Amino acid sequence: MKKIALLGDSIRLIGYGTKVPELLKDEYEVYQPNDNCRYAKYTLRALYDWDPDIKGAEIIHWNNGLWDVSDLYGNGRLTPVDEYVRDMIRIYEVLSSRYTKKIIFATSTPIKPPYPYQDNSIIEAYNAAIVPELQKRGVVINDMYSLISENIEEYIRDDDRIHLTEKGIEVAAERVADMIRRMDRGEL
Numbered sequence: 001m002k003k004i005a006l007l008g009d010s011i012r013l014i015g016y017g018t019k020v021p022e023l024l025k026d027e028y029e030v031y032q033p034n035d036n037c038r039y040a041k042y043t044l045r046a047l048y049d050w051d052p053d054i055k056g057a058e059i060i061h062w063n064n065g066l067w068d069v070s071d072l073y074g075n076g077r078l079t080p081v082d083e084y085v086r087d088m089i090r091i092y093e094v095l096s097s098r099y100t101k102k103i104i105f106a107t108s109t110p111i112k113p114p115y116p117y118q119d120n121s122i123i124e125a126y127n128a129a130i131v132p133e134l135q136k137r138g139v140v141i142n143d144m145y146s147l148i149s150e151n152i153e154e155y156i157r158d159d160d161r162i163h164l165t166e167k168g169i170e171v172a173a174e175r176v177a178d179m180i181r182r183m184d185r186g187e188l
Helices: 020-024 040-054 081-098 120-135 144-149 166-184
Strands: 002-007 028-031 059-062 103-106 140-142
Touching (some): 002 040, 002 166, 020 166, 059 081, 081 120, 103 166, 120 140, 140 166
Parallel strands (some): 002 028, 002 059, 059 103
16 A cells, blocks of 8 residues: 655644545555644654654655744744745755655645734745745645635634634545545646
8 A cells, every 4th residue: 555644734634634544545554743743944853753654655745834924923924935935945855855756735725814823915925935946846736725715714714714614624635635646646
């Protein structure tokens, strides 16, 4: 059975990552950390700890960004966009040199306004900064931002305005599973 790895923040951990293993259970062994991959620097550091579990993965689906764009204290983003791009490229380099060249990157999902720590225009700017850099390195892009933007009211929870509803999780998980299958078949 082929192995895949899912890496990402809470949109993965309590979102699509809760459903993808079930969707792929007959085709793939799915590894994902029990940890929230948080922001890019955290993921870059944590890859060292997750190394034994990621080894052997033929496809990696990965997202980071929502923590990076956060302005938690009103004094600037957790990660400035230039550092975000640099750190994301470093993550890509580790993933592609240690594990596999078959990497899918999911863009950061939108929030449901109003949300005090993030803004969709900033999320869009960070997505726009990283996507071309990863594409030119051969990474396939899963545009989760556009997918979830199609119906923010139905796909993003009202209570915290950032995490996926059950319907949002279902839609995102189906997209992730489909892209993994398509990459495995050589269609991406």
